[in-house]
Amino acid sequence: MDVAAILPQVFTGLVLGGIFVLLAIGLSLIFGLMTVVNFAHGSLYMLGAYFTVFLLAYTRSFWVALVVAPILVGVVGFLVERVLIRRLYGRSPDDPLLLTFGLSLVLIETAKLIWGKIGLTLDPPRELAGAVNLGFMAFPAYRLFVIAVTILVLFGLWAFVTRTNVGLIIRAGSRDPLMVRALGIDLNRIWLLVFGIGCGLAGLAGALAGPMRGAYADMGVTMVIESFVVVVVGGMGSLLGAVVAGVLIGQVVGITTYFAPKLAEIMVFVVMAVVLLIRPSGIFGEAGLAE
Amino acid sequence: MRALTGFVARHPVATFAVFFAAFPFIVPYKALAAQVLIFGLLTMGFNLLYGYTGLLSFGHAAYYGLGAYGTGLLLAKTKLGSLWLGILAGPLLAMIGGAVIGFFCLRRRGIYFAMLTLAFAQLLYFVAFHMADVTGGDDGLRGIPLLPLNVFGWRVPIDSTLGFYYFAYVLVLLAVAGLKRILDSPFGTVLQAIRENGDRASACGYDVNRIKHLSFVFSATFAGLAGGLDALRLSVVPVESLYWTTSGQVVIMTLLGGAGTFFGPFVGAGTYLVLEDRLSVFTESWPLVIGLIFMAFVLFLPRGIWGTLVTRLSRGGS
Numbered sequence: 001m002d003v004a005a006i007l008p009q010v011f012t013g014l015v016l017g018g019i020f021v022l023l024a025i026g027l028s029l030i031f032g033l034m035t036v037v038n039f040a041h042g043s044l045y046m047l048g049a050y051f052t053v054f055l056l057a058y059t060r061s062f063w064v065a066l067v068v069a070p071i072l073v074g075v076v077g078f079l080v081e082r083v084l085i086r087r088l089y090g091r092s093p094d095d096p097l098l099l100t101f102g103l104s105l106v107l108i109e110t111a112k113l114i115w116g117k118i119g120l121t122l123d124p125p126r127e128l129a130g131a132v133n134l135g136f137m138a139f140p141a142y143r144l145f146v147i148a149v150t151i152l153v154l155f156g157l158w159a160f161v162t163r164t165n166v167g168l169i170i171r172a173g174s175r176d177p178l179m180v181r182a183l184g185i186d187l188n189r190i191w192l193l194v195f196g197i198g199c200g201l202a203g204l205a206g207a208l209a210g211p212m213r214g215a216y217a218d219m220g221v222t223m224v225i226e227s228f229v230v231v232v233v234g235g236m237g238s239l240l241g242a243v244v245a246g247v248l249i250g251q252v253v254g255i256t257t258y259f260a261p262k263l264a265e266i267m268v269f270v271v272m273a274v275v276l277l278i279r280p281s282g283i284f285g286e287a288g289l290a291e
Numbered sequence: 292m293r294a295l296t297g298f299v300a301r302h303p304v305a306t307f308a309v310f311f312a313a314f315p316f317i318v319p320y321k322a323l324a325a326q327v328l329i330f331g332l333l334t335m336g337f338n339l340l341y342g343y344t345g346l347l348s349f350g351h352a353a354y355y356g357l358g359a360y361g362t363g364l365l366l367a368k369t370k371l372g373s374l375w376l377g378i379l380a381g382p383l384l385a386m387i388g389g390a391v392i393g394f395f396c397l398r399r400r401g402i403y404f405a406m407l408t409l410a411f412a413q414l415l416y417f418v419a420f421h422m423a424d425v426t427g428g429d430d431g432l433r434g435i436p437l438l439p440l441n442v443f444g445w446r447v448p449i450d451s452t453l454g455f456y457y458f459a460y461v462l463v464l465l466a467v468a469g470l471k472r473i474l475d476s477p478f479g480t481v482l483q484a485i486r487e488n489g490d491r492a493s494a495c496g497y498d499v500n501r502i503k504h505l506s507f508v509f510s511a512t513f514a515g516l517a518g519g520l521d522a523l524r525l526s527v528v529p530v531e532s533l534y535w536t537t538s539g540q541v542v543i544m545t546l547l548g549g550a551g552t553f554f555g556p557f558v559g560a561g562t563y564l565v566l567e568d569r570l571s572v573f574t575e576s577w578p579l580v581i582g583l584i585f586m587a588f589v590l591f592l593p594r595g596i597w598g599t600l601v602t603r604l605s606r607g608g609s
């Protein structure tokens with residue numbers, strides 16, 4: 001085995017893993033608190049990429065686009081929760097999944113209508129255009145930047161959930177919403193906030209992926225399925241699980257791509273099947289949580 | 292009117308037989324009739340699992356696709372040359388697929404189940420996509436002959452539009468009668484008990500997981516028959532048969548028609564296909580319109596067209 005040839009794949013897998021982690025954490029947060037599976041998560045990822053293209057053309061600054069696009073997607077998330085999902089609380093947990101499935105169709109078709117069927121490309125910012133020599137190999141600077149941003153955002157999220165009062169309510173709300181309500185806390189506002197944050201993270205993932213993969217209307221669909229696989233492998237409700245599984249799946253794809261490119265997409269599901277057989281609740285999941 | 296609704300409620304299979312015998316002469320053009328019949332069958336299989344057992348599968352493309360490839364491969368790649376064997380191979384392959392995938396998916400409940408079925412369907416899609424020497428990959432599996440039917444030595448050609456329609460009609464009618472038999476059996480009653488309250492059914496001593504698995508396999512087999520028929524109708528199996536969009540289509544059709552109702556799947560399939568047919572004349576973005584209609588149904592009309600109709604009529608009638 002040629003280590004020098006595999007190392008770039010390991011790093012590429014890490015970048016992909018980072019995108020998976022950002023998507024999976026949003027899914028997991030929303031599901032853990034609200035038992036809502038947001039099928040439109042992939043479409044919001046797609047919106048994040050398109051908003052970045054749009055803002056970049058408008059403001060000529062990638063950095064502004066990178067900050068504003070996820071916020072805009074978060075606002076879309078607020079609207080979706082307020083106008084659509086809120087009507088379904090108290091109904092079968094299948095209903096929000098069905099509704100957001102319909103929403104994802106609508107968003108994909110709207111994107112095709114506005115931005116065309118053919119995807120748009122997006123260049124990384126000039127500051128991050130080249131490659132960085134890491135000593136043992138050269139690696140695109142932008143991809144290193146994606147890894148760094150992911151780590152930074154994860155750290156921020158961890159601090160938010162474990163060190164702030166709102167984070168405390170979020171953790172309590174996902175364990176026992178009834179008790180939290182009984183203590184006089186308005187959970188509806190927390191749900192709105194968490195849904196917005198989750199969607200914003202999907203938007204950020206899309207904004208970061210844009211310069212690597214371009215923006216096209218169908219880009220989110222396979223991503224949302226694979227992100228859900230990450231959530232299943234990591235264990236629902238476990239943020240650590242989402243991180244570990246995201247990196248793991250990213251590595252599996254990266255390394256399989258080197259040996260047998262055709263098997264890369266298939267391996268994701270093989271990992272899932274193996275985990276389901278050995279540990280149905282996921283690597284870090286608690287059995288029976290939120291089922 | 293009341294006599295008619297009473298007859299429909301008491302004899303659903305006979306009603307189905309009469310209505311669909313005349314169906315090709317009602318629809319705008321005859322080719323649409325077989326499509327409605329086949330997608331109705333696929334949706335009916337899905338409805339057994341979702342509407343009657345309460346399990347939301349987002350991956351019925353898998354069984355439809357397996358059925359299509361099963362029938363298609365046997366007719367296009369082997370020298371057996373028998374339509375009967377071909378039409379059996381599809382449901383058989385889907386049944387095996389359903390047994391294996393169902394085993395994995397039923398290890399988790401609720402929303403997980405839905406996403407797992409979707410994930411396994413995508414797995415099959417990627418496998419079919421990359422196994423191009425067997426499946427034709429992106430180009431689809433081509434060259435499926437529509438052989439004449441051999442009925443006790445008689446060779447009946449079915450390559451005309453109406454000929455094929457009535458060939459499909461007989462098979463779908465048998466499937467509909469089979470479904471009715473399943474629903475009327477004690478097994479069918481337990482399915483609905485599981486949908487209403489799985490824990491209670493379990494407490495009554497039923498092996499809930501085994502019964503769900505069996506329902507899954509039945510559902511997959513119906514979907515496989517639909518896939519096999521569609522392979523014959525199109526004489527090609529596009530790899531998109533296995534793609535998530537097919538699964539989504541089935542979900543939409545079920546919700547439009549009415550989940551957990553006997554005729555809902557056929558009403559839903561008909562509504563969807565006529566909508567698609569009419570809308571695509573005006574705009575390329577017809578999925579956008581269907582998506583919006585679907586969202587409105589989930590929000591405001593969760594019983595679907597047929598389900599709402601039945602509730603209204605039974606309330607007004609008694």
